[in-house]
Amino acid sequence: MKHIKVLVVDDSAFMRKVITDFLSEHPQIEVVGTARNGKDALEKISLLRPTVVTMDVEMPVMNGLEALKTIMETNPLPVVILSSTTKEGAENTILAMQYGAVDFVTKPSGNISLDLYKVKEQLIEKVILASCANLHGIKKQKFPQTTGSYRPVSYSRIEVQPSTKRxxxxxxxxxxxxxxxxxxxxxxxxxxxxxxxxxxxxxxxxxxxxxxxxxxxxxxxxxxxxxxxxxxxxxxxxxxxxxxxxxxxxxxxxxxxxxxxxxxxxxxxxxxxxxxxxxxxxxxxxxxxxxxxxxxxxxxxxxxxxxxxxxxxxxxxxxxxxxxxxxxxxxxxxxxxxxxxxxxxxxxxxxxxxxxxxx
Incomplete structure (x- = not known):
């Protein structure tokens, strides 16, 4: 059975404890450490070499998006985002997906979710899935990050099928x-x-x-x-x-x-x-x-x-x-x-x- 080492990143000590307890219940998963912000997470990744990282977005010192970009540029790892369901939370989650996060789980009731147990099984499932994710393609791809950076593709080098009236x-x-x-x-x-x-x-x-x-x-x-x-x-x-x-x-x-x-x-x-x-x-x-x-x-x-x-x-x-x-x-x-x-x-x-x- 594959052993999955997880680093839990969240600025709330309560959330770090709850997430750690949930993940540790699964026999495949070992929580090897926790971090309280993105800067702390980058240091812990170098030290602990986790298989998967769970990442909060809204954190002091260095937020989850900044940490994620650094991870994907320097030491690509499967990252599962924990997101709030607010409009800003949704927008940040989409950015995280496009920066290279594998998946996300929504906190049921905001940053400090006393009812996180509602998504416990989903969190475990997504961490296990993330451990098997293929990051090769993510490392190769370079994406536009701002409006207006579209680059047209030349289609002349491919064989275009004859156009029909249909x-x-x-x-x-x-x-x-x-x-x-x-x-x-x-x-x-x-x-x-x-x-x-x-x-x-x-x-x-x-x-x-x-x-x-x-x-x-x-x-x-x-x-x-x-x-x-x-x-x-x-x-x-x-x-x-x-x-x-x-x-x-x-x-x-x-x-x-x-x-x-x-x-x-x-x-x-x-x-x-x-x-x-x-x-x-x-x-x-x-x-x-x-x-x-x-x-x-x-x-x-x-x-x-x-x-x-x-x-x-x-x-x-x-x-x-x-x-x-x-x-x-x-x-x-x-x-x-x-x-x-x-x-x-x-x-x-x-x-x-x-x-x-x-x-």
């Missing part, structure tokens, strides 16, 4: 590691892309809006959290809100987003399968389906339905860049994928199937 839609499913992967892909799509882009990113309610706003500030295309009954337009990416299923229906000459709160599918709401299955019903559209980093197999059943109904090209992220290879691996194993590509080639491959653009 309309197109891009559907993307991702989970753990997804915010960073989405930034890599969406920032390299041209503003004039002739397709709407619909996205399921596994994330709790309250965080998807911050993710959409952050991506919108970095991309040439528009990015937003989708709204119920919204008309979907070309050149815009629509992210499912946390806690709701996102489906697409055809209405006359347009596509309409539909949100519902039916039970989770295989533990997920939003579910990639639910989105993909709805897109499979769009007979007048060609579909480009994308499965990126994430735990489990969400998206494979939906991809099967897309393929059965024709006019679908499927792209999966390769193991070399996926933070967690579960979702892409399941789709590839089911023999449903046309292209397996590293993250940095994903936008080019999408454009290959959009056809007739950017060349």
């Amino acid at each position: 309309k197109k839609i891009v559907c993307i499913g991702t989970s753990t590691g997804g915010p960073r992967a989405l930034q890599q892909v969406l920032t390299h799509l041209p503003k004039q892309i002739a397709a709407p882009i619909v996205i399921v990113q596994h994330m709790p309610k309250g965080f998807t809006k911050s993710l959409a706003q952050r991506l919108d500030s970095l991309c040439q295309i528009s990015v937003k959290e989708v709204e119920h009954q919204e008309e979907l337009k070309e050149g815009t990416a629509y992210i499912a809100p946390g806690g709701a299923h996102f489906t697409v229906i055809s209405s006359r000459r347009s596509l309409i987003a539909h949100l519902d709160y039916s039970p989770p599918r295989n533990g997920h709401r939003p579910s990639v399968d639910v989105l993909f299955e709805s897109v499979s019903e769009l007979q007048e559209y060609e579909k480009i389906a994308v499965i990126m980093t994430g735990m489990g197999a969400d998206g494979t059943a939906g991809l099967k339905m897309l393929k059965e109904r024709g006019l679908t090209k499927a792209i999966a992220e390769s193991e070399e860049t996926a933070v967690v290879f579960g979702m892409p691996k399941a789709a590839i194993a089911a023999q449903l994928v046309d292209d397996v590509v590293p993250l940095e080639q994903m936008a080019e491959t999408i454009m290959k199937y959009i056809g007739g653009q950017g060349v």
Whole structure:
């Protein structure tokens, strides 16, 4: 059995004690130390060499975001963020994901959560998952950090599929590691892309809006959290809100987003399968389906339905860049994928199937 050494970083002595006690109950996990701020954490990492770090964001001396950036630049380690559910907390969590954190857990009731026991099992699960995360891709990727730093990609070096008169839609499913992967892909799509882009990113309610706003500030295309009954337009990416299923229906000459709160599918709401299955019903559209980093197999059943109904090209992220290879691996194993590509080639491959653009 793999032994996971964890460093717990939080400015609250109470929270350090509670998190340590929770994690220590699992036979695979040993808490090797604690730190009270980011500066203390960097010193303890050099001394204790943990497998995984749990990191609070709001701390004195050096906050969690500053510490995370230093960790990923100098000594990359899997980091799980403990986040508050406030608007500022959500925005900081999205930044942390894009700086290289593997995953996050939300504190139920603010920075000092007396009811942290509610997320105990989730915290343990995410620490174990983080210990197996692939940081190779994270170390390779360089991302824009500010508005206006978009760099267009040249599509002339790839073989573009012949353009057809049939309309197109891009559907993307991702989970753990997804915010960073989405930034890599969406920032390299041209503003004039002739397709709407619909996205399921596994994330709790309250965080998807911050993710959409952050991506919108970095991309040439528009990015937003989708709204119920919204008309979907070309050149815009629509992210499912946390806690709701996102489906697409055809209405006359347009596509309409539909949100519902039916039970989770295989533990997920939003579910990639639910989105993909709805897109499979769009007979007048060609579909480009994308499965990126994430735990489990969400998206494979939906991809099967897309393929059965024709006019679908499927792209999966390769193991070399996926933070967690579960979702892409399941789709590839089911023999449903046309292209397996590293993250940095994903936008080019999408454009290959959009056809007739950017060349």
